[in-house]
Each structure stands twice: as C-alpha cells, then as structure tokens.
Amino acid sequence: MRTRLLKASYELFTERGYRATTTKEIAARAGVAEPTLFRHFxxxxxxxxxxxxEPLKAYLARWSRxxxxxxxxxxxxxxxxxxVEGLxxxxxxxRNLFIELMAARNDPLSDLxxxxxxxxGQLRDGLRMVHDAGFAVTDRYGLWGEDMPATIGAVASMVIGAALFDDWAYPAGKRVPGRERMIREMSTLIIDGTTHRSPRSNESKPGNTR
Amino acid sequence: MRTRLLKASYELFTERGYRATTTKEIAARAGVAEPTLFRHFxxxxxxxxxxxxEPLKAYLARWSRxxxxxxxxxxxxxxxxxxVEGLxxxxxxxRNLFIELMAARNDPLSDLxxxxxxxxGQLRDGLRMVHDAGFAVTDRYGLWGEDMPATIGAVASMVIGAALFDDWAYPAGKRVPGRERMIREMSTLIIDGTTHRSPRSNESKPGNTR
Structure with a gap:
C-alpha cells in the first residue's frame, strides 16, 4: 500500500508539480481511499x-560523496x-519540481x-566539494584557478540553468537541443573555458585579487 | 500621481516580488488612496x-536590436x-521577479x-539574434560553430542562472562572488570555451551532426 502510494505520488508530483497535485488524485491513482493516504502520511x-x-536527497548525497x-x-x-552528467x-x-523549489526557496511562507x-543547501555543499577538488586538480595541472568560487558558480549555473530554462535561454525558432548535445556542449565549454588561462592573461586583468 | 504610483510599484515589486506586494501597500507608499490606484490602473x-x-520589455528590445x-x-x-553585460x-x-516569472511561466493558471x-519569448528572440551573429563571427574567425543552438543555450543559461541561483549554484562556505567577478569569469569562460575548438576535435566527436 505504502509503495503504491509512493509510486503514484512520485509520478504525479513530477508530471504536474507539487501545487497542482492533490492528495485526492494521488489516492485515486494508487487505488486507495484518501483517508488511507492520510493514515500513512x-x-x-x-x-x-x-x-x-528522500530519493533526491539520497542521490545528491551520493553525488557529493x-x-x-x-x-x-x-x-x-x-x-x-x-x-555535467551528475547534475x-x-x-x-x-525540471518542473526544481522550478517550483526555486520559487519556494524565495518564499518563506511556502510549505515547500x-x-x-x-x-x-545540499547542492551547495556538493559544489563546495567540487570547488575543493577543482583547486587540487588545477594545481596539479599547473593551471591558474584564478577565482574558483566564481568558476564553480558560473559552471554550475550553466548546468542547472540549461536543464531548467527551455522557455528562456534557447534561441527562438530552433529546437531546444537534447540531452546528448547539451552534455557534450557544456563539457567542451568547461574544459576549454578553464584550461586556456595563462599567468600572463591572469596578471593583465586588473582587480584579479578582489 | 501616476508617476508616484509607478515609482512606488516598481520599488515594492522588485523588493518583495509580485505576490507578496499588495495594492494597499503600493497606494500607501505613493501616498494616495487605494481607490485612486484602481482609477489609474x-x-x-x-x-x-x-x-x-514595460521598462523591462523596452530594455530587452534595445538589447535585441x-x-x-x-x-x-x-x-x-x-x-x-x-x-554577459547586457543580461x-x-x-x-x-532577480526575485525573474524567479517569480519563471515559476509563472510553468503555471498557466498564474496571473503572471x-x-x-x-x-x-522576447529573451529567446534576442538570443536568436545572438545565435545568428555568432555564426557570422565564428565564420569570419575560421572557427567551428559546431552546435550554435547548444552553445547559445548553454552560455545564456550560465548568465541567467548565475544571476538567479545564489542559493543553489555557488559553493557552500564561500561568499557568492559579486558582479565584477562573475562578469569577468563568465566572459573568460565564453571566450576560451568557444575559441579552442579545432576541426580535428570536431571530427573526433561521434554523433556531432545530431
């Protein structure tokens, strides 16, 4: 019973989002009476x-580790x-849920x-580990990790945004590129975008230590 | 009167967001009675x-042009x-308004x-012009615009996301970098990330034409 309720909930919440899903619909899809749902949850x-x-938090915890x-x-x-492939x-x-969570993150009165x-917070904790790993790796390569918090922030924004911004960030009149193309493009941008910084280009940028 | 109402509205909407702002508060800040507000709007x-x-649309229209x-x-x-500097x-x-607009874009029942x-749509129209300009410029440079819709989508996602994702995309325990640092970092990532693609690396990627 609990498993059926969880499956129906997951399907409805991810299809329609949190707000648009009712407990009545969840109970109906799971084939149980609504009071039964409230006995379990x-x-x-x-x-x-x-x-x-819970599944999302478990996933992010594994990704952080x-x-x-x-x-x-x-x-x-x-x-x-x-x-890129982890996020x-x-x-x-x-994506519909993440957009709802982002709006809720900005609204302390939301029940989400x-x-x-x-x-x-869990995502930012994971990105702190990426940040620290990034320092170690650029150091090993002899590269300049000029401003690692900004690099990680920009790159993570790209990965999260590309997954969410279908209606906002893609050129009009072109089909929104699918998963394979976006993963390849973002990987190339990150690798090329971080490995061609020379100490000279670094020194020539005023205010770099800010 | 109308100018005072517009000024008070702009301040309150951008400080608190659309939903959290009431017409009563707008009227109070403008120093007019609420029925006066409803006579003007x-x-x-x-x-x-x-x-x-209206101001935002006018700005985006100028940016597109x-x-x-x-x-x-x-x-x-x-x-x-x-x-980067345009967006x-x-x-x-x-940012609070954009987060609300993104949630509303996903919710046809929202009054926003x-x-x-x-x-x-206006943003995507502008990005289509960036896309077309990008083709012309990479062509002139003899570069490979391998997958321009994906490049523009990724890069625009980064710029929009970096402006919105303070709570999501930046490493924990580090201050979120300010405007100057993010603009510099994103410009570097875009320039280096798009100018180091050789025909050889292009050909070596299977499925590139998808």
Whole structure:
C-alpha cells in the first residue's frame, strides 16, 4: 500500500508539480481511499517528502560523496563530465519540481520552503566539494584557478540553468537541443573555458585579487 | 500621481516580488488612496505591467536590436561582453521577479503567466539574434560553430542562472562572488570555451551532426 502510494505520488508530483497535485488524485491513482493516504502520511508535504525529496536527497548525497578524493584520481575532463552528467539529467528529469523549489526557496511562507532550503543547501555543499577538488586538480595541472568560487558558480549555473530554462535561454525558432548535445556542449565549454588561462592573461586583468 | 504610483510599484515589486506586494501597500507608499490606484490602473497585474514589465520589455528590445549587424563589426570578445553585460546585471537586479516569472511561466493558471510568456519569448528572440551573429563571427574567425543552438543555450543559461541561483549554484562556505567577478569569469569562460575548438576535435566527436 505504502509503495503504491509512493509510486503514484512520485509520478504525479513530477508530471504536474507539487501545487497542482492533490492528495485526492494521488489516492485515486494508487487505488486507495484518501483517508488511507492520510493514515500513512500526515499531509501532502509529508507525501512529497517521502516520495520525491528522500530519493533526491539520497542521490545528491551520493553525488557529493563522489567528489571525495577525486583530486588525486582524475583529470579536468573527467571532472567536467562528472559535474555535467551528475547534475544535468536529474535536474532535467524533475525540471518542473526544481522550478517550483526555486520559487519556494524565495518564499518563506511556502510549505515547500523547508524542503527548498534543504535541497539547495545540499547542492551547495556538493559544489563546495567540487570547488575543493577543482583547486587540487588545477594545481596539479599547473593551471591558474584564478577565482574558483566564481568558476564553480558560473559552471554550475550553466548546468542547472540549461536543464531548467527551455522557455528562456534557447534561441527562438530552433529546437531546444537534447540531452546528448547539451552534455557534450557544456563539457567542451568547461574544459576549454578553464584550461586556456595563462599567468600572463591572469596578471593583465586588473582587480584579479578582489 | 501616476508617476508616484509607478515609482512606488516598481520599488515594492522588485523588493518583495509580485505576490507578496499588495495594492494597499503600493497606494500607501505613493501616498494616495487605494481607490485612486484602481482609477489609474484596473488591477494589480495592470500596475505590474506598467511599472515593471514595460521598462523591462523596452530594455530587452534595445538589447535585441544591439545584435543587428553585430557580426560585421565586433569580435568574439566583444560579443561575449555584450551578452554577459547586457543580461546579467538587469536580471540580477530584478532577480526575485525573474524567479517569480519563471515559476509563472510553468503555471498557466498564474496571473503572471501571460507576462512570463511574453518576457521569455522576447529573451529567446534576442538570443536568436545572438545565435545568428555568432555564426557570422565564428565564420569570419575560421572557427567551428559546431552546435550554435547548444552553445547559445548553454552560455545564456550560465548568465541567467548565475544571476538567479545564489542559493543553489555557488559553493557552500564561500561568499557568492559579486558582479565584477562573475562578469569577468563568465566572459573568460565564453571566450576560451568557444575559441579552442579545432576541426580535428570536431571530427573526433561521434554523433556531432545530431
């Protein structure tokens, strides 16, 4: 019963988003009475927590752990791939939910606000590990990690944004490129965009230490 | 009277967002009675249209026009600057509103939905002009514009996302870098990320024509 409710919840929340999904619809899809749903879960946000957030948090925790000691093992190309392939597909799959969470993160009165704070914090914790791994790897390559927080922020914004901004960030009149093309393009931008900085170009930029 | 109402509306909408702002507060800040507000504007969404959307649409229209015939005049570095400096500061300044518009773009029942469709469409029209200029400029440089829609989508996602994702895309425990640092970092990533592609690396990527 619980498993059926979780499956129906996950499907409805990811198809329609949190706000547009009712507990009545979840119960109907799971083939149970609505009071049964409330016996298993206290409220709509509790169903959401169990069906959607727990798996997402578990995924992000595994992704964060994947950066432990990455610095000694991999090169920049592998780092770029691990960043892009680790985030883009999962955020894209649940894009409607992420857009709702982003709005909720900005609205302390939303009942999704605590969830949004938790997920966003977990993402930033993972990106801190990417940041630290990035320092170690650029150091090993003899590259200039000029401004690693800005680099990670820009690159992570690209990966998250590309997964969410179908209606905003793609040229009009062109089909929004699919997953394979976006992953290849973003990996190339990250690798080429971070490996061609010379100490000279660094010194020539005023205010670099800010 | 109308000017005072527009000024008060703009301030409140950009400080607090659309939903959290009431017409009562707008009238109070403008020092007029609420019925006066409704005599000048039919509804809250009409005030929003006049105070926030009209200036934003005018800005985006100017920005779009700035790409006309850019291909013959400028280099890649100037293009990157024009893209980053044209979008990042204005989206960052109104970041709370943009987050609300993105949520509304996904929710046809929202009273901001028509505005979100219009603004997002205008942005994509502008990015189509960037796309076409990008083709002309890479051609002139003898570079490979391997997959221009993906390049523009990735780069625009970075610029928009970096302005919006303070709570999501930056490493934990590090201060979110300010405007100067982000503009410099993103310009570098775009220039280096697009100018180091050789025909050989192009051919070696299977499935490139997809």
């Amino acid at each position: 206290g409220s709509k946000v509790d169903v959401f927590e169990a069906a959607v957030l 994947s950066w432990v000691d990455v610095s000694g093992r991999v090169g920049l190309a592998e780092m770029a791939t691990q960043l 883009y597909p999962v955020i894209r799959r649940d 606000y605590p969830a949004a704070v938790e997920i966003s | 039919g509804s809250k969404v009409d005030v929003f249209e006049a105070a926030v959307l 700035s790409w006309v015939d850019v291909s013959g005049r400028v280099g890649l570095a100037e293009m990157a600057t024009q893209l 990042y500061p204005v989206i960052r300044r109104d 939905y028509p505005a979100a469709v219009e603004i997002s």
